[in-house]
Amino acid sequence: MTNEQKFGELLAKKLSDIEYRPDEALWQRIDQQVHKKVLWPWLATAASIALIAVVWWPLKPPAVVQSPPVSYELAAQDRQLQQAYLYADSDAEVTQQWQKRQQIIKEMAKRP
Known part of the structure; x- marks a missing residue:
């Protein structure tokens, strides 16, 4: 057996006799730290919903x-x-087409 193994066994024997119990107040503080109530996800969700409502609510659909x-x-x-x-x-043919177009527009203006 090596010296390290002997030392490990001796240490295990000595420490097995010691019984340590932390204070009850310490356990309560540990419990509070581990089981903290986290509110920020709920608050962030509520804030984002409120922001969306404020931004989008007054907008009207575009007029047709x-x-x-x-x-x-x-x-x-x-x-x-x-x-x-x-x-x-x-150019003469294009001008003739434009004149026909103008005539159609004038006839449309006369209709009710």
Whole structure:
């Protein structure tokens, strides 16, 4: 047997006879530290809900903007104008398309 093993056995024998009981107040303090009531998660959740309510509550949904009604004739004329520009028609043909478009707009203005 080595000296370290002998020392370990001797120490174990001596310490086995000693009985140590901590004070009851110490156990209470340990218990309080281990079983602390944690309130911050609840408070953080409540604060975030309140913040969301304050920020989002007064916001109104965006107003629906209705565009003026576009007639089928005007839409068709716009398509013809786009094609005229796309196919590089002559200036006279493009001007004629624009005049037709202006005529359609004037007729739309006369309608109720």
